[in-house]
Amino acid sequence: MTDTLTHLDRLEAESIHIMREVMADAAKPVMLYSVGKDSAVMLHLARKAFYPSPPPFPLLHVDTTWKFKAMYELRDRMATESGMDLIVYQNPEAKERGINPFDHGPLHTDMWKTEGLKQALDLHGFDVAFGGARRDEEKSRAKERIFSFRTSTHGWDPKKQRPELWNLYNARKAKGESIRVFPISNWTELDIWQYIARENIPIVPLYFAAPRPTVERDGLLLMVDDDRFPLLPGETPVERSVRFRTLGCYPLTGAVESEAKTLSEVIQEMLLTTTSERQGRIIDKDGGDASMEKKKQEGYF
């Protein structure tokens, strides 16, 4: 039995199809760009979908000012290379109040990310936003539609989502409503890595192991990425060979000790590892079990 197309070919074709379908009904689409590996794959797929045209929408980075330095570098480089406009949005209220992950706990994510995203979408009047969520990430994500409808206040109602049959997406909406579209819904973490390898997609170097200054706190290995990191009494940054499985705000993202310096080694480590991808993130754990679902209802991506 031979199949002409591999699973990666099929996933790629499906994602491209989804992105092109959005263009039929969207008035003002935007691609959320978080600079992580999933975003990198999404951006690459968008370039493929519309080639030789540049993707007909801008990139939006909802910034918290607390991302890793290396992320900001790659972000600016990729915007230039893709020929797409890059919109960087920072919630002015969070900025003014100096909201930060050290002093404000869950409020940090809520204000910079959840509120920031809503504000940015409203400010620019974007009616469709591409996001890089995958169904394999987390339980409530497994039931998310590819076209996910949000009320005019960005709420998500699991009971009001439309059935999605075949590859027919219904992107019609009333004024004020918006859609989050997840073109890589059906990709797994392994697919993402393998596609990055196959297509030679640039990613943030933090995904590869290197000696980095770290401290151990609350069971997480945190990287001291800049001098805003307040060291507790007795804490001294230690040089460890670490890498990151997911990237977010550096004070909230746990590193893993690793020697994996190449893509193959990273994939190998992932396949042999015994903890799930999001475990390095603090965000999922607030509010117990149904935390992500709750966040989604409030408008978090």
Place this chain on the structure above:
Amino acid sequence: MSNTPDTPVYVTDALIAEDIDAYLAGHEKKSLLRFITCGSVDDGKSTLIGRLLYDSKMIFEDQLAALEADSKRVGTQGQEIDFALLVDGLAAEREQGITIDVAYRFFTTEKRKFIVADTPGHEQYTRNMVTGASTADLAVILIDARKGVLTQTRRHSFLAHLLGIRHIVLAVNKMDLVGYDKAVFDRITLAYRAFASEIGITNFTAIPISGFKGDNITALSDNTPWFKGPALIEHLENVEIGSAADEAKPFRMPVQWVNRPNLDFRGFSGQLATGKVRSGDAVRILPSGKTTTVSRIVTLDGDLEEAVAGQSVTLTLADEVDCSRGDVIATADNPPEAADQFEATLVWMADEAMIPGRAYWLKLATQTVSATVQAPKYEINVNTLDHLAAKTLELNGIGVTQLSTDKPIVFEPYADNHALGGFILIDKLTNATVAAGMLHFSLRRAQNVHWQATDIDRDMRADLKNQRPALLWFTGLSGSGKSTIANLVEKKLHRMNRHSFLLDGDNVRHGLNRDLGFTEADRIENIRRVGEVAKLMTDAGLIVITAFISPFRAERDMVRGMLPEGEFVEVFIDTPLAEAEKRDVKGLYKKARAGQLKNFTGIDSPYEAPETPEIRIDTTAMTPEEAADMIIDRLLG
């Protein structure tokens, strides 16, 4: 864990550790199979999927720790691991202990990658199963060995077959609870075979399993020495994927997007539905029928020599032919047909029942058109498969019906081509996806019903009358003043030597619409016919005036869509309900309030006010005379 399964045979840990590049090279070549699992509430679906994820090492230690803790807290398996907890996602259903939506799961074996749609077994959720089945190559029908073939089993099998799933697996689950008894398995298989052949399933694979204990999942179990295989995974790894069959069919590519980065490049982007295409191939653009040849198959990675079913590409054509989103590019010598009347099977998916005669959006491939659906020829009872008489379809109802579209669409029967035969219906007001459908055949060939070209056209007729035709569509509550103002408008037009015609609701019901009653469907058909008559009259050059309550936006928009741009003039006679009720010229509100009149607009039936009418008349602020003058000003000015 007391129930750790035998070491799974297909996880190649060793290779990952020893030679990751070799592993990845192998993994990259894997194909993709999509399947669904269907079963009743307690058949153990979630447990089976949890087991597949667990056995293929898709569950990590932290998840396993959480699972163990959860199993003890809320699990239904005592101290043992409750795999169902792995896949029951949303908080509400965890509390209820049931799965209420479609969830997609992923796992990999040595040979293939899999996407599993976990679809619920509840009667009220036919919708979800149809959704999951629409993209599946294979269906696993779960049966509880203690219960045998149930009503739900028949329903799931019927739906899987209806959606054209080619591979059916009958998984007789919970064999551990019947002592791995061969007789039980044989009896269930036999009963299922009898039923399956009744609905047209000629081929299925029966496997005795225990999702809980892991028997015959990854490897043949010692507990069922009488079963010669295949084990479930082995079967899933080896069935033929639908794409191979799709590639063998004639080439069709629905155009999604026209790619125009600059004046020198014009490409047509889409995903091949079936067949293959090479540069130099002769193709035909449907529905126009124009022929040309493919110049290039453009991708970011360079031009391709050939593209196959499933690939997303951009084609450039040798000639400057008209081609846009919704068109289908097909092989020139064997193109699909276009038609505007069809027989189809519909699965109703909305809480609000189907309204025969109402216009819905129909989306098929990349085509979106307006379509009206007739009352079902019959509804299918999914439990007994009996054909029942029906006037409509309710949520989860399945029926065979005729539908007509406002312009021809390119199609193929669903049985031949899922991409050109499967469609959804969308409510024009709420934008909800209300139905899924599968086309059987066209009732007549649209291309054979030509418009008869006449030498005198509508512009010439209008010119002779020295006027621009229009349809003044009055809408408003009963007693709002529609008829009064409409009558005044016609009198004034007449004095100005304008040729007009006032279509009165009651008069029409004495003749043309004598056969219609006052049900919702009949009221819609009433409006449709009035719209068609008004259209003919505007073709004749007349200024047509109608005065109907016409409470639903969808119907008013339907009539608007029948006329050339700009000719439909919506006149909203805006009288507040309290005011109309106070006037109550015909005493109807009184009767409605007393319950003597049912479905009275404004009382127990809604009135959907126009959002952006061309003309709005506030009758509390002007007299009928003033209103009529204003309308004429706007019309002629």
